[in-house]
Amino acid sequence: MGAFEHLTPIFDVLRRRRPDLTASLIRQYPELKGPLEGRRTLGEADAKLPDKAVAGELMKAALLEAKADLNEVLAVLSRRARLLARLRLGAGAISLLSSAGVVAAVVGKDARAQLITALVTFLASLTGLVSIYIEDFSGGDGSIRRLKESMSTQVRQLSEVEGQFRLAVAFDDVTKIVSGLTVVSGVLGQVQFARAQLGLKI
Amino acid sequence: MTTYAISLTGRTGKPICMKATIMRITRRMSIATLILFNFLALQWNPASAGALNEIFESLAAASKVAMRAEERVAVIEAARKLPGVAAVLSVNEAGVLQLTKLSAGVAGAAVLLEHGDDVLRATHEVVGTLLVTPEVLGKHGSELKALVETQRISIKVTEKDSTTIPVELQMHAGGPDLVVRKSERLSFSPGAWAKRGLLDQPLMKDLASRLRVIALVPATDVVQRARFIERFGSRVVFVDKEAEMTAALKQMRQRLVVVVGHVENNAFVVRAPDNAILLKHEITNVHQAIDAGESVAVLMGCDIACKVPASGPIEAIDAFQVLDGLTGGITGKTPMEFLTVLADTVGPLYIDTDVLGRLRVASAAATHFSDRLARGGPIIRVLFASELSPATTLTEMVATVILAVPMFWIFGWIALIPLGISPRVVWRTIKENYASSVGRDESEIEYLSKIERVLLYAFGPAALVVVMAVNLVNIGINIVLIPVAVLLYPLMRAICPVVLDAINEIEREVGRSYEPVFKSSIAQSGRGPGLLVCGMAAALFGCTYYTLSAFQITPSDEQSLGLIVMLFCASAVLVVWMMRLFPTLGLHLSVARYRFLVLAFIGFWAIWWLGQVPESVTSVIRKWRWVPSNT
Helix, strand or coil: CCCCHHHHHHHHHHHHHCHHHHHHHHHHCHHHHHHHCCCCECCCCCCCCCCHHHHHHHHHHHHHHHHHHHHHHHHHHHHHHHHHHHHHHHHHHHHHHHHHHHHHHHHHCCHHHHHHHHHHHHHHHHHHHHHHHHHHCCCHHHCHHHHHHHHHHHHHHHHHHHHHHHHHHHHCCHHHHHHHHHHHHHHHHHHHHHHHHHCCCC | CCCCCCCCECCCCCECCCHHHHHHHHHHHHHHHHHHHHHHHHHHCHHHHHHHHHHHHHHHHHHHHHHHHHHHHHHHHHHHHCCCEEEEEEECCCCCEEEEEEECCEEEEEEEECCCCHHHHHCCCCCCEEEECHHHHHHCHHHHHHHHHHHCCEEEEECCCCCEEEEEEEEECCEEEEEEEEECCEEECHHHHHCHHHHHCCCHHHHHHCEEEEECCCCCCHHHHHHHHHHHHHHEEECCCHHHHHHHHHHCCCCEEEEECCEECCEEEEECCCCCEEEEEEHHHHHHHHHHCCCEEEEECCCHHHHCCCCEECCCCEHHHHHHHHHHHCCCCCHHHHHHHHHHHHCCEEECHHHHCCHHHHHHCCCCHHHHHHHHCHHHHHHCCCCCCCCCHHHHHHHHHHHHHHHHHCCHHHHCHHHCCCHHHHHHHHHHHHHHHCCCCHHHCCCCCHHHHHHHHHHHHHHHHHHHHHHHHHHHHHCCHHHHHHHHHHHHHHHHHHHHHHHHHHHHHCCCCCCCCCCCCHHHHHHHHHHHHHHHHHHHHHHHHHHHHHCCCCCCHHHHHHHHHHHHHHHHHHHHHHHHHCCCHHHHHHHCHHHHHHHHHHHHHHHHHHCCCHHHHHHHHHHHCCCCCCC
16 A cells, blocks of 8 residues: 555545645645545555655645534534434324323224324334434444444544644654544544435535 | 046047047157157267267367468468568477478478477577467467577467467566567466457356446445445445455355455455555455356456466556446457456456456356246246146147147257257357367357358257257256156156047057047046056166166166166056056046155155165065076
8 A cells, every 4th residue: 555545535535625725735746646636546556654744734634624524524413313302302292192192082982083193102103213213223333323422532533633743743753743644534534434324425 | 348437528528539649749759759869879889979979079170170270371371461581380280380481471391390399499590570370379388488588589479360469578476477468458378368269259248247346445435435336336345344255255156256456465455544454355365266156256456467376457556447447348248348448447457367267157147038038938838837727638738749849849949948948048058069079169169150050050959959868867867766757747647648548549440449448537547647657667767776776787878868768668558557457546546646656756765775775675676687596
């Protein structure tokens, strides 16, 4: 694998969010042309370390866009989680009310009323179950709960790597910057996966 | 004179006169049987079989000589077009290597080279271009390689139309190898080039329908996965774990499998975005697993052909270009077009014989309309109705037989469909059998003359039926004796009424009796004797098989066929005799048909099992035979 191949999530995000910056990077650093254009080389290249300028510039842009991407995903996740919670609450309330209605209808011996209230109860319970399923299990790794947990981890990792990047810049340590890029790439890989699961643009 | 209880009538209740029909059927069946048995007799007799083998060997030799002559004409013609000095290395009709030098298009005397080693010495003075025939390239690759390495000579191989293709050295897994450079981006090993005819056959449509792409892409690379799905939909299998890889490879049966993945050293590797290794699978293992599933492996990773001895790219490649190449390539007609498009899009490709091995198997696995028809179309339902209703049995059955006989022999193409073989499969099998009979390579199957094609079209299906019959009988007598009896039951059920009525008619004709000898309803006359024949035949098969195995006699295919026919006829004769002796037997058998069937099979297995107890039963059986006593 070449020096930049494993950083494809960074290049994919930059290409999507910052096409202008991507074009500028291609002009400035022709060695990044292939990865920035989205090529996936299927073999090993000369694994030389990116120089300080390239790594630094990439890191800055990646951190910025990773935060923006992550915020977008977190916002969608929160909205979805809220929606599911409301659905559950509503379904529970309807279920509760219609259960009381069933009792009343049974006592009143009105067959039509019994049928309608039983149907409403059934639908409300079903909605509640579906919302629980979507939140907890649907899609396996792509369930809302799992994605929320994963994104929380990515937020923490991003904060850590940002701090390390500042230190590395202060100490002029290119190796640390490059290893930081790898971490950001991992974070963005997970974010991209979450975006795909949520149906957002990738 | 015993009078039988039941009469044979048609749907309207009127007696059916079957004589003319039976005679017609008998005549046709006799002709068919004569043809079959003449063929078998020819094979049975060792002298005739020897003559037959001689004919086949002569055909094979003639075919080879014709091909050599054609190749030599093409190579000399190509050499004449070359300016300056050239030499031609070819094989003469006797199979001896010969070197011909040409100067300004004029050929000199040919020098015969008795040994392959002489090539180096004989071509020592050759300057310019050395033209070789495909046979020389295939058989003397090592000498030609040495020639290129030591003498820096330009070698070209000729095609049938006298065009020349350069032969060069190229780096591979095991060092520099001789390759035939078809185009700037497509090179072949000499072995693959010799069999390139297979690549020019229109197999790609079938292969495309058998395409599966194994994409070694991590789940986090959603961009790449989306592109794969966009192009190949459900035909792509994503893999980023060892277990998934193993499962995916196991699923690939008789397919065109394209593996797209990142290569490090000699292994496919999948890495997570943080550079951690998720999967590592040796390329040779992938290749072997795909080959074990009788599939064609197209491995697309950076310079695979330089790392392992297999076909593949010889430079770094890009996954998205592979997608473009595959999408464009599978629309081609032939595998050669597919490889050309792939190479033009992706980068230089090296093709070895591994790609060729399973091309036919994978393409043959594709399902067509004719295959679906063969598996259960209207023709089968007409010819082989699952149950013939008693009211219409006789007329329908006769009509079916009358229709089936000419269809089988004259329109063999259509008649083979009820056996579950489509015309497409028949034609391929005929060509393959013919090619192997005359000693041609698989890659030369398509090179048939017009006369050969016409003859194969006309007589191929009938010959195939004969070959199949012998093989099926062999399988039947060795493995599935009991199912044979089960299969005979419906056949007998259908044939018995006709046979019995025929006997009635014959009796009436010869004036022995004005009353039908066999009076039976369709159901009772058919089922009872049919069952009896089946049960008896099963028991006789068991006894005969036991006796043969006890005396360690292994019959040939033809003898087995003869034995089955003989035993079946003996069973039928016995049944007719028993029916006449015990007139109500048919009725009893009809009532107790299921019990009888079960008892017959139990009896067969009992004989078979007791046969394993050496002395007790063997002594009984030997009493039945005339065995000279030692005392």
